[in-house]
């Protein structure tokens with residue numbers, strides 16, 4: 661539902677320089693580009709995301725940037741690289757826009773490097789304490805209330821994925837790594853993913869951390885790739901461990917969850933609706949007949965803060 665962006669006003673940032681949210685332990689800092697704000701240079705992003713020397717996060721969401729319709733967003737990984745989009749990042753950004761008064765709408769457009777997406781704040785189910793919580797568009801989304809993002813159409817096209825070699829569908833692709841051959845199905849969702857269906861005993865944090873760096877930087881993918889180890893548990897349930905391009909091992913990843921659901925469905929292993937389990941919790945992924953992918957799950961605010969003057973001096977404007 662397009663609508664004009666309010667003019668940047670510092671009070672919409674509530675006097676904060678950044679706000680941290682987490683989606684199943686996948687944490688992002690939202691930095692609104694208001695007057696005097698730091699610039700999203702690779703050096704700044706790396707220091708801000710550092711878990712020892714900065715506030716720490718898996719990435720930074722820099723927005724809202726002015727757009728004729730909807731809200732512009734730039735998404736950065738913790739290593740300072742910019743990526744096309746992040747599923748959890750978009751869900752967090754949607755919740756931030758509503759929490760901080762940039763919009764009162766329950767549904768709106770966010771423009772990413774990979775194009776526009778629709779974010780929808782799903783009203784929580786009513787409870788005895790909050791019987792009206794589910795009124796249409798009404799009320800403030802409660803803590804952990806679901807946020808849904810329409811991630812667009814998925815594709816297995818090697819050109820979109822950025823793989824070397826002849827143009828092909830990347831279904832059951834053989835990839836040599838760690839002195840073994842792996843069979844992967846690769847998916848483009850605005851950003852690229854490499855899904856490895858494995859036996860459940862192999863879907864471990866240890867293997868994700870060991871194999872992830874090698875596959876993420878594999879010569880087959882010059883632009884690097886996000887990696888998922890996947891166990892199919894039932895026709896409507898999968899489990900993944902993700903190693904993200906630019907952020908490393910994460911407790912959850914939204915676009916990874918979508919990519920794994922698309923790969924499992926393309927391999928004939930699951931239906932169009934799946935729950936994706938990750939170490940940080942689970943997300944729901946739906947695939948429409950037209951190939952549209954939706955991602956739904958909770959988002960939680962963590963902390964809002966101001967740069968300490970000495971820290972601010974280390975960040976370029």
Ligand SMILES: N[C@H](CCC[C@H](N)C(=O)O)C(=O)O
Nearest residue numbers: 743746747748851913914915
């Ligand atoms: N955590 C993110 C993934 C960010 C993707 C990024 N690592 C890349 O494509 O470079 C998510 O929830 O989708």
